[in-house]
Amino acid sequence: MxxxxxxxxxxxxxxxxxxxxxxxxxxxxxxxxxxxxxxxxxxxxxxxxxxxxxxxxxxxxxxxxxxxxxxxxxxxxxxxxxxxxxxxxxxxxxxxxxxxxxxxxxxxxxxxxxxxxxxxxxxxxxxxxxxxxxxxxxxxxxxxxxxxxxxxxxxxxxxxxxxxxxxxxxxxxxxxxxxxxxxxxxxxxxxxxxxxxxxxxxxxxxxxxxxxxxxxxxxxxxxxxxxxxxxxxxxxxxxxxxxxxxxxxxxxxxxxLNYRLSMQGLMCAEFGTFATSFNRMASNLENSHRALDGYNRLLEYKVEERTVELARSNKELEAFNYSVSHDLRAPLRSIEGFSQVLSEEYHDRLDETGLDYLRRVRAAASRMGVLIDDMLRLSRLGRQEMQVSTVDLSELANNTLSKLAENEPDRQVSFQVAPDLMVQGDRQLLGIALDNLIGNAWKYTSRREKAEIVFGKAVKEGKSCYFVQDNGAGFDMRYADKLFGAFQRLHKSSDFEGTGIGLATVARIIHRHGGSVWAESEVDAGATFYFQLP
Amino acid sequence: MHNLKRLNLGCWLLWLSLLIVPGHVAGDDGLRFYYFNPDSPQNNLGRLKSDMESLLDGFDMTIEFQPFAHLTDFDARVRSDRPAFVFAPHWYLKRNADEIRFTPLLQSVRQQQNSYRKLLVARLGEDDDINRPERLTLAMTSLGPGSKLLLASMLNPENFVALDKLSIVEVPKDADAIFAAALGQVDVALVSQANMKLFRKINPRLIDSLKVISESTPIDMPVLGYIDGVVTEEQAAALKQFMISSQTSSVMRTLQIEGWSSHER
Structure with missing residues (x-):
């Protein structure tokens, strides 16, 4: 009943x-x-x-x-x-x-x-x-x-x-x-x-x-x-x-919950019983609420404490990253410099094997330099102050695609950008995010004779979001949870170049805006990266 | 309880005595005036008694007036009660005066006559002819014993039938004889002229159905008198004077007479 x-x-x-x-x-x-x-x-x-x-x-x-x-x-x-x-x-x-x-x-x-x-x-x-x-x-x-x-x-x-x-x-x-x-x-x-x-x-x-x-x-x-x-x-x-x-x-x-029913004017016993029971229930509820408030305050205190600790740790970690990255640059420059001297001044004294090793050292040093730059850039994102304004995502996407097309004019890529996609956010950070997403699309469609890249707006689960879609190599959705981790790569470096920092950068920028990012894909059937901003 | 039964028995005896001796109580209080006049057109004896009592209230003595409808009743009561005054047909008094010690005082007068005539009437048949069966029934007021002889003296037999073929039906009042004849209850009736005249006024239908066959010899009008030994001559004279003085009163109309005349026996 x-x-x-x-x-x-x-x-x-x-x-x-x-x-x-x-x-x-x-x-x-x-x-x-x-x-x-x-x-x-x-x-x-x-x-x-x-x-x-x-x-x-x-x-x-x-x-x-x-x-x-x-x-x-x-x-x-x-x-x-x-x-x-x-x-x-x-x-x-x-x-x-x-x-x-x-x-x-x-x-x-x-x-x-x-x-x-x-x-x-x-x-x-x-x-x-x-x-x-x-x-x-x-x-x-x-x-x-x-x-x-x-x-x-x-x-x-x-x-x-x-x-x-x-x-x-x-x-x-x-x-x-x-x-x-x-x-x-x-x-x-x-x-x-x-x-x-x-x-x-x-x-x-x-x-x-x-x-x-x-x-x-x-x-x-x-x-x-x-x-x-x-x-x-x-x-x-x-x-x-x-x-x-x-x-x-x-x-x-x-x-x-402090309110109590008055017993005056209730007229009949049933109402009196009801009021008594209700008041007892309200008292219990108030006690429970008070206890819950205590728990909440304690929890908030602990969260705040953890947050402070986490922030401190993050700051220390970023500082550590920065300092490590920065400090690594000095020996790396020595390696690059001396390997270049070796390559130029002792070129004729080294046999082919020595020259091959020297080339590998120089390539590794160069790659390490890129890695250090990416790490530095990633750590800067966490510390950089956000300048929020109205940002035209369509314009940013078109700029990125134009630069990519200029760099590789021989590629057959058709791209489609939805006009006037305006959001509130940090123009520079959102530009970096779009550079990474569109850059990935450009990279993973490199083996397609007719590459297609689309940037637009969609509605997912009742929420408005933006996407970058390509018809590239795609990826296995079983590893989707690793997609946005730093230095995580789902393809071999020999297939597609990269440091594994790009999508981590995207995720950090979108998260700093209070939004979310996710991807859908199928191997060899292209991928779609969605991000949602508040 | 015993006394109650005795009282109850006493009441019964008193009541029986009243039944057995009628008029006894009334007679003790006053004089009686008995009336019998079958030939009078006045048939309403109740009204007659009432009017007469009203009249007699003005008399010095207390008199109880009692009319009678039937000769037998009248005769019996006259003999047993011995009333003080009697008003009766002349033939009755002529026949019984000595026996009852009757002394006449006044004779009634109607149409300035102290006698009247009776008519022998018969009912007309369908052809306006008189039905004359061999054996006739005749209705008339009672004339007492010897009615036929008296009738014979009153009628001329040549004008009618032999008296030996008549069956006489005595009716209480003269009017009843008219009714009896007119309604076919009898063949002929002997009725007074006054009643015939009266009925011609009040119900001509009845009279028209009758035919007068013959007329009687004059019959003396009724007489008012007193009984000797019951009242004194002075008292009788006082009543006589009272009745004469009342000739203009309305009771005379009730009595269906016009006045009084002195009557000597």
Whole structure:
């Protein structure tokens, strides 16, 4: 897990603020969703309760009406048996007068005539409206087999009765003359009262729902407000703590190992533990760093000491070289002088063998002189002060090639120099270096009929560098490490002249400029010498 | 617990005594005024009782007014309760006055007459002709025992059918006879002229379905009197004076009479 997390750059991960804000928003949305769900359930509950209430009111009305009509039917039975129509009519009138919900009461005989009605002028009429006919039909459809004691009740309700104020409910019951089914009694019950009760009850329900809704909204608002404030407070404290930790970590990571996380305002135990651990880690790191600093200082001291010693040794060695080289010149000049005297003045006294030996002595002395000169030149390079300026390497290369071409005009050499290769360095030293590199190329292409020398600029391993390339003899790369050593030669003197000082000189000059030099080659396929300057 | 059972038993006995002796308690507190008038167009006995009680509140004595719808009830209670005052049909009092020691005080007057007539009506058939089955049923208010004889004295048999072929159906009120005839429950009905007039106003449909066959001889209007031995003559006279003085009150409309006339037995 730890390794995996390292793969993601910290900058691409979301901030903890995003998580905290998202979490708070998610909680808010969750609360609202739950509230919505809760409210829906409450509404459903109230709606079902309200519906039950309405049904209950309606049923109560039916029960009351049925009870009343049954009682009237009993009286009607008595009245009809005793021809007491006036009593029946009076009863109906009193009932309808006494109960505003009862709009009318009628007794229809089985002959199909109104025999009693709360309005006496209605007595004697024939059934002439749908309700009368519907009620009369019940006589054959529902009550035909009824007995006196059955007290059957039927309701004639039109659809949508509860929706309009003017709807009526007809409560119908059979009327007997003795034991004989004689007719029907029905009363028209106005549902206006029921409707008013329902409207009143509905209003009460709505008021109750509104009250609950107001209460709920108020509580929810207070809850959300307090929740938001608490959330804001906690989030701010958390973010402050996180920022505090973050600042501390950045401070320490920037190198201030003395920095310690404050324990104040960290808010929670985990942050405290983190800060404690971090401070302990910073302390350990600081101790380690201090120890490392000690080691570094000691090392630097030792390096400096060694450098001083080395410089002193180098100086002594150079002085020694110089003095040796210089001191060797005196006897060498004696050897050269006396061998020249011998060659000129005792030429005729020496035989061929003696003359041959004398020539060899003189050649060796001459070669030794060259060696001493090269050694002197090499030792001077280390001591010479550098004069840094802008140097046109292209110009230096062209000058060197021109001189070489003048010295050996018979050679077929094609050379190519990239223009305007400007660097910062010591013009004289860089000239010596280029003389050696181009001179080597000139020398090792001497056996080529068509020699080619190129000086240019290239990019190696992402760094800009300069090269001298030839198509000469090349060398074996196995000995490349010896290439830049003094007096190291990869070819026989009989094949190619040289002292083995040239490339050592090049290496010393380039190193003095803070650069590097290397070569690539293949035997008989030419060589390329690269040097890089800062 | 024992005392509680005793108390409970006592309550039951008290309640039973009230059931067995109706009016006993009320009679102890005041005088009774019993009313029975089946031929009156006033069918609403409740309203009648209420109006009369209001009227009698102005009388010096406490009087309980009780109307009756059925002759049998009225007769039984008159004999058992011995009310102070009675308002009843003339034929009833004529028949029972001695027995119940009834003394008339006032006779009701309607249309300035102290008598009225009854009409014999029959329901019209589909061809506006009177249905005359062989055996007729006749609805009328009760005339007590001997209704047929009394009926015979009231009707001219030549105008109708032989009385021996009549089946009399006694109805509580005169209006019920109209209903019974008009609604086809009976073949003919004997009803008062006043009720016919009244019903022509309130339900002409019913009256239009009836045809008058004959008219009775005059029948005396109901009589108000007192029972000897229950009230004194002075008390009776006081009531008489009170009722005469109340002739302009609205209760007369409730009684469906216009006034009173002196009545001598």
């Amino acid at each position: 730890g390794l995996k997390s390292i793969r993601y750059p910290a900058g691409k991960l979301p901030s903890i603020r995003v998580y905290l804000v998202s979490m708070n928003l998610a909680l808010l949305l969750l609360f609202m969703a739950i509230s919505l769900l809760f409210w829906q359930q409450i509404s459903n509950f109230y709606q079902s309760e309200q519906a039950e209430d309405i049904v209950s009111i309606h049923n109560a009305m039916q029960a009351r009406s049925a009870s009343l009509v049954r009682s009237m039917a009993l009286s009607a039975n008595q009245a009809i048996t005793g021809y007491d129509f006036s009593f029946l009519i009076n009863l109906m009138k009193q009932v309808t007068d006494g109960d505003r919900d009862i709009q009318y009461c009628t007794v229809l005989s089985n002959l199909g005539q109104v025999v009693a009605h709360n309005q006496v002028d209605q007595v004697g009429r024939l059934p002439d409206n749908p309700i009368d006919k519907q009620a009369l039909a019940l006589l054959d459809d529902e009550f035909i087999d009824d007995q006196v004691s059955d007290f059957s009740i039927q309701f004639i309700d039109t659809l949508g009765t509860l929706e309009t104020q003017n709807q009526m409910m007809q409560v119908v019951t059979p009327v007997f003359n003795g034991q004989e089914l004689w007719g029907i009694l029905y009363c028209g019950i106005s549902l206006a009262g029921v409707q008013a009760s329902i409207i009143e009850r509905t209003a009460e329900w709505h008021e109750e729902i509104n009250r609950i809704w107001f209460f709920y909204i108020s509580v929810a608002a207070v809850f959300i407000l307090f929740g938001f404030m608490i959330s804001l407070f906690v989030t701010q404290r958390l973010l402050r703590a996180v920022d505090q930790l973050d600042a501390g970590v950045k401070e320490v990571s920037a190198g201030d």
